[in-house]
Amino acid sequence: MEILMSVIIGFLFMAAVYLLLSRSLLRVIIGTGLLSHGAHLLILTMGGFEGSAPPVLADGVTDFVDPLPQALILTAIVISFGVTALFLVMAYRAYQELETDNMTLLKGNDEHD
């Protein structure tokens, strides 16, 4: 399972990077979304899939899965949501002001130096 997951994680990262490098602003943002999915699964896979019960105390259960990666991912999910929201609004404002979402044109100008 771990090996299969590794391949999937690689695939997710590949797709995310491809989208990040594209010229359309929306695709870049979608790329960041995929990137965080990849990262979350990576943390989970690194922790391993040992254990047979969710990490909640219950009578007679001692074989929990590792709770630490889950705690880390939980934080990461929330943060990535914040980032996505900020990106979206930034894209919206940039498009409003500059009337383009082409990354090539969004590179600023050389006047300031």
Place this chain on the structure above:
Amino acid sequence: MISVLLLFAPVIAALFVPFLANRLRGIHTGWFVLAVPVLLFIYYLGFLPQVKDGGVHIGELAWIPSYGITLTSYIDGLSLLFSLLITGIGSLVVLYSIFYLDKEKERLGNFYVYLLMFMTAMLGVVQSDNMIALYGFWELTSISSFLLIGYWYTRDKSRFGALKSMLITVFGGLMMLGGFVLLYIMGGTFSVRELVSMAPELAEHSLFTWALVLLLLGAFTKSAQFPFYIWLPDAMEAPTPVSAYLHSATMVKAGLYLVARFTPIFAASEIWVWLVTSIGVLTLFWGSFFAVKQTDLKGILAFSTVSQLGLIMSLLGAAAAAFHVDGAAETMFKYAGFAAIFHLVNHAAFKGSLFMIAGIVDHETGTRDIRKLGGLMALMPVTFTIALVGSLSMAGLPPFGGFLSKELFLTGMLSLGELDLFAPASWGTVLLVVAWIASVFTFIYSFYFVLRTFTGKHKPDLLPKSAHEAPAGMLVSPAVLGLIVVAIFFVPNFIGDWIVKPAVAAVQPFMYNSPADVDVHVAAWHGHVTPELMMTIGIVIAGLVLYWLLPKWQGLYRAFPEYLTLNKFYDSSMYFAESGMNRLSRSYMDGQIRSYLIYMFSGIVIIVLGSMIAKDAFQVSFEGTAPIGPAEVGLLLVLVASVVTTLVARKRLTAIIALGAAGYVVALLFVTFKAPDLALTQLVIETVSVALYLLAFYHLPKMSRHDEKRKFRVGNALIAAAVGLMMALLAMSSASQKALPSISQYYKDTVYSEAGGGNIVNVILVDYRGFDTLFEIAVLSIAAIGILGLIRLRLTRKGDSGEKQ
């Protein structure tokens, strides 16, 4: 301990200077500042009896004990001599500056803060036994020198000179640090004393020569030796008290101090002997030769300083040569070390007074251009007298101190001719001849300086101000120095016994055990005609003749092509460094996020894959892996399908929905991996995210590829594939080898007893790692404020600006 703290007394005093300068405007700030060097001078005088008998005073204050870095004040003959120079000349310079700098017009607060900062730095350089502390103080002298040269920062030339001196001396300082580190590697200690005690072992080490060369680069840049001297003439933009203090009497002598201090370690090397001596003699000649070309009074003095520093440097080289002579203490080789220190004292006295004279002339006539000056003798008789004393001492004539040290210098150079070491024997003779020629030029520029200014025809119409004698207060300091110059001639052995010999014993421990062993007796007349006296007479005759003929040959200097000078080289390398670096950074910083991402991704891939290959870290093991269930396979297929959809989607709605689908699949994966909290959170977040996307959807542009060319896409795909491959390999390796056990056992064991909760993940978040969660909330709030700001804030309104039309 007290002596260490006193190193910082000037800096602490500097804290009060801005207050005094602002509140007590009626009194010149200099009067308060004057107390600092005077008190320190008296304090250091107290060490004289102890040091004269070969004693040392050591004060220590731990700074970074774990690295063996301490603040030490190590006062032996050499450091005491320098400390007395720094505080003594410092007192006179501060006194002089009170009359030189107008309390109404100048920003005195800045000036005295920088000056006091320098005083601490310089005292630190000469007293630190720890090389790291020495380096720190060393760079602080460069910084305070930079600030003082740039004191009149509105002038272009000041800023140029300040930057030039800083670049050159800091470059040297860094090289010196390299030398120190090498010494540490060799000897295992930062203490100079301890390194000196293990000098014979160090000389055998393979890094010895490297350390030597690096250290000399530091000394040569600081002491303005050829070819690094070019910063010193430009440093003359500083106010004259600064030139007298930093750029003739103290800071530029830090390089000499360094060479003297490390002579016991490096004297064993022939490279040291010949490098120090040859560069010294070359600088001596070069400086004296070009001093005659200058038309600015301070310019002449700057080149003269360069030349005199070269002289002392060459003597230090000759002092090191004595290491290679058997029974050097009995032969003529004993003179060089004494001459070096003796001339150092002499030079500080006469050059300090001459700089102050140049300042007075500038102050009272409004110009330092020697072509406009002349005939000031009648108008400024006192100034002229002091100038004459200083100049004749510089020229090496009796009855002034300079005569004695010039004689000793010639003895030192003569001894080199006898030396049969490493280089062909004739090399010593070449140095002797060059030194003699340089002395002739020294004679010429000394006369040029004093006679062109004070004799000849007075040209009142060329002067911005009508010349008159300086106020008495301004004359005090140069007069005191002038008196010292005369006094040294009459009681040279008093100075020699009390100040010079203890320092010599510190420089040449391989010859002397205590200052009393230094068997040098200075005398103006040896009872018979010595070769040195013959050479001096030759210098006087040749000098007088050439000075007489000066108008006939001074034009020769113009024949020297400007584009070949070191200054030109400095200017053009600065220009190329600036524009070249600018062009270089522009060539890759093109403003495209894509380019930057490509740099980062390639960097990460190269580093991670490279180190995986180098460390043979890649491993795949199917052992102990969890079984693959049908539900998971199904989910993963859906995940792949939705990711592919986002990649190829032509419509933005498709892409957003596919992204949402991927998010939900990840949530379901969390369920299968027994992470209920994650699954719940992911479901909520994904729902909100999709809603957000759809909300923004209305305002966002249609999805367009913006004519991405095939090459562009293939490039992206390659980078993406590399990153994907790297992540896959990384994930496999980390899943296949558990180097360390998980630390979560602790949480599992204590979650109920310590935190009273059952859901381990939740308890970790809100209890064990509560601060993480707090900051996570902070991040979310910042994002929220950012979003609010972006939506509300309208810096440019549509239609308002002309560009938009």
